Amino acid sequence: MISKPLLKATIKQNFMIFLIILAVLMLYLPIIIAMYDPATQDSLEEVLNLLPQGLISAMGFNNLGTSLLDFISSYFYGLLILLLPMIYTIIICNRSIASHVDKGSMAYLLSTANKRTTIARTQALFIIVSTSIMIGIVTLVGIILSNIMFPGKLDVPGFLLLNLGALLLYYSITGIGFFASCLFNDTKNSLMIGAGIPVAFLVIQMISDIGEKTSFLKYFTLFTLYDPSKIISGDSCILQFITLIIIAVLMYTIGIYVFDKRDLPL
Amino acid sequence: MSIIKITGLTKDYGNQKGIFDLTFNIEEGEIFGYLGPNGAGKTTTIRHLLGFLKPDKGGSQILGMDCRLKSAEIMKNLGYLPGEIAFFDGMKGMEFLNFMGEMKGLKDTSLRDRLVDMFQLDTKGRIRKIFILTFEDASSATDFINNSPFDIIEANNKTVKLGILGNVTELIKALDKYKVLDLDTEKSSLEDIFMHYYGDLNISQKSD
Numbered sequence: 001m002i003s004k005p006l007l008k009a010t011i012k013q014n015f016m017i018f019l020i021i022l023a024v025l026m027l028y029l030p031i032i033i034a035m036y037d038p039a040t041q042d043s044l045e046e047v048l049n050l051l052p053q054g055l056i057s058a059m060g061f062n063n064l065g066t067s068l069l070d071f072i073s074s075y076f077y078g079l080l081i082l083l084l085p086m087i088y089t090i091i092i093c094n095r096s097i098a099s100h101v102d103k104g105s106m107a108y109l110l111s112t113a114n115k116r117t118t119i120a121r122t123q124a125l126f127i128i129v130s131t132s133i134m135i136g137i138v139t140l141v142g143i144i145l146s147n148i149m150f151p152g153k154l155d156v157p158g159f160l161l162l163n164l165g166a167l168l169l170y171y172s173i174t175g176i177g178f179f180a181s182c183l184f185n186d187t188k189n190s191l192m193i194g195a196g197i198p199v200a201f202l203v204i205q206m207i208s209d210i211g212e213k214t215s216f217l218k219y220f221t222l223f224t225l226y227d228p229s230k231i232i233s234g235d236s237c238i239l240q241f242i243t244l245i246i247i248a249v250l251m252y253t254i255g256i257y258v259f260d261k262r263d264l265p266l
Numbered sequence: 267m268s269i270i271k272i273t274g275l276t277k278d279y280g281n282q283k284g285i286f287d288l289t290f291n292i293e294e295g296e297i298f299g300y301l302g303p304n305g306a307g308k309t310t311t312i313r314h315l316l317g318f319l320k321p322d323k324g325g326s327q328i329l330g331m332d333c334r335l336k337s338a339e340i341m342k343n344l345g346y347l348p349g350e351i352a353f354f355d356g357m358k359g360m361e362f363l364n365f366m367g368e369m370k371g372l373k374d375t376s377l378r379d380r381l382v383d384m385f386q387l388d389t390k391g392r393i394r395k396i397f398i399l400t401f402e403d404a405s406s407a408t409d410f411i412n413n414s415p416f417d418i419i420e421a422n423n424k425t426v427k428l429g430i431l432g433n434v435t436e437l438i439k440a441l442d443k444y445k446v447l448d449l450d451t452e453k454s455s456l457e458d459i460f461m462h463y464y465g466d467l468n469i470s471q472k473s474d
Contacts, residue, residue: 005368013354105354110316111346112369115338264318 002122003114010126014092018130021088025138028080033145036071054210068146069155073162073228076142081166082202082223085134089170090195092130093177096123097259098190107266120182120256127174128252132167139163158232165237168244169226173198175251182259222247269294270315274324277310285310287324316346359389 048056097120100106109119139160146154180194201221208217208224218224225240270292277284285307292298302308313319314326317337326333328340357365363378372378382389 003369005365008368009354009357009365107316107318107346108366109369110318110337111341111344112366113338113342113371114369118338261320263320264313266313266316266318 001118002125003118006109006114006119006122007126010096010123011130014095014126014130017088017091018134021084022134022137025080025084025134026141028084029076029138029142030145032072032075032080033068033142033149035075036068036150038066057209057211058206067155068150068153069158069162069232072142072146072154072159073232077162077166077228079206081135081138082169082205082226085131085170086173086198086202088134089127089131089174089177090191090198092127093174093181093194094187094190096127096178096181097255098181098184098194099187101184101264101266102186102190104266106264110264110266116260117256120259124178124252124256127178128171131170131174135163135167135170155232158234161237162228162231165226165228165231165241165244168241168248169223171248172222172244172251173201175248175255179251179255179258182255183262185265267294268292269296269329270298271327271330272311272314272324273326275311275314275321275326276323277307277314277319278322279310283307285314289324363389 097106100109106119110116142159142163143154143156146159176197177194180192180197181190184190184193201223204217204221205223207214208221209215222244225244227237227240231237268291272288272290275288276286278286283305288307288311300308300311310319314321315328315333317333317335317340320334329343331340333340354362354365363382367375367378
């Protein structure tokens with residue numbers, strides 16, 4: 001089903017970039033949690049009011065509620081969680097297939113008795129599992145830190161749901177990246193689609209948040225399906241989550257199929 | 267028994283490039299040199315044998331199995347030395363050999379160690395930094411470690427000039443193996459290489 005030696009080699013290949021991105025996330029998370037102070041929330045809001053509303057919205061700081069979860073969700077899950085792990089997933093998606101085809105190392109992988117589908121499945125598994133571990137660590141550390149700094153203040157089920165949504169969003173984004181990696185012969189094109197589309201989605205998301213006039217843009221970005229303020233306010237997000245899962249399953253399945261069937265320039 | 271069987275193999279890249287209705291067999295025990303000018307379609311043929319390409323018409327078989335559909339199965343009995351060498355960034359020589367051994371499902375490392383010794387390989391250095399000759403040697407070693415019944419070797423001018431094929435031909439003798447050589451090079455560089463030209467090629471399209 002999968003190739004263990006390849007999985008091992010891929011883990012080793014991407015270990016460093018995983019650690020670096022995780023370290024940056026772990027740098028921001030404690031700072032943001034520590035910044036929470038119910039008493040100063042009001043004065044913070046005053047400061048933010050001095051800034052143009054559009055700028056604040058674009059940064060995802062819309063929902064400045066008073067609970068710890070409100071605070072984390074707007075400061076960490078508004079932009080940082082969309083941006084930082086995305087750098088990691090863009091790199092590993094490109095490395096998974098396209099980079100091997102581009103460099104020619106795919107010829108070595110296929111010269112062993114492993115089917116193309118086995119190679120592709122192994123790489124897909126790595127992307128899915130390592131991304132899950134990254135979001136999982138963020139979730140765990142978020143809960144632990146919150147409970148150390150503000151015991152009992154964090155709405156844990158809400159926080160878990162917030163992270164589940166982020167994870168599902170990443171499944172579909174990496175699905176797009178993986179599909180592009182399977183489809184193209186070179187890193188250049190793989191990145192143009194695999195990095196271009198998620199980054200464009202993010203930029204469109206930021207612009208559509210600015211105000212009424214631009215809000216129609218939300219129909220052109222996948223990130224609309226992940227709305228932190230809605231998730232924590234208890235609105236049903238099952239439909240959005242299911243959509244994200246469907247996109248992910250489709251992209252990964254088609255990616256593996258395309259890679260299995262197409263001509264390789266090795 | 268025909269080890270390799272190519273029947274009416276056609277891959278049209280347009281502009282009269284590609285291979286057209288190629289038919290020949292390679293028998294067991296044969297050392298086969300596959301020659302032609304640049305663009306004649308030698309590499310395209312090899313890519314079909316390795317299962318990288320889907321033919322427009324016709325097909326190829328190795329050991330009676332369809333090359334495109336059963337490539338993983340075929341690879342159990344086939345060694346392949348790519349013309350270009352590229353691998354995971356930062357892998358060391360021995361890591362690379364171990365990795366390829368594991369990917370091929372090999373438990374016995376005695377042949378590998380013999381080859382490392384024979385090539386006098388520097389297996390401690392990072393592949394990227396090792397001198398190109400060692401790099402190519404490491405690559406040849408990965409091809410030979412599973413001691414498959416026969417191998418496909420792509421060679422180019424660089425490999426010939428660096429004397430790699432000298433080593434390879436020594437190995438062919440030492441291991442008593444059957445080889446298919448794809449020699450992408452000028453005839454003058456080929457004088458030292460022993461090979462047997464099999465005269466039933468049917469390449470209907472030739473460039474240059």
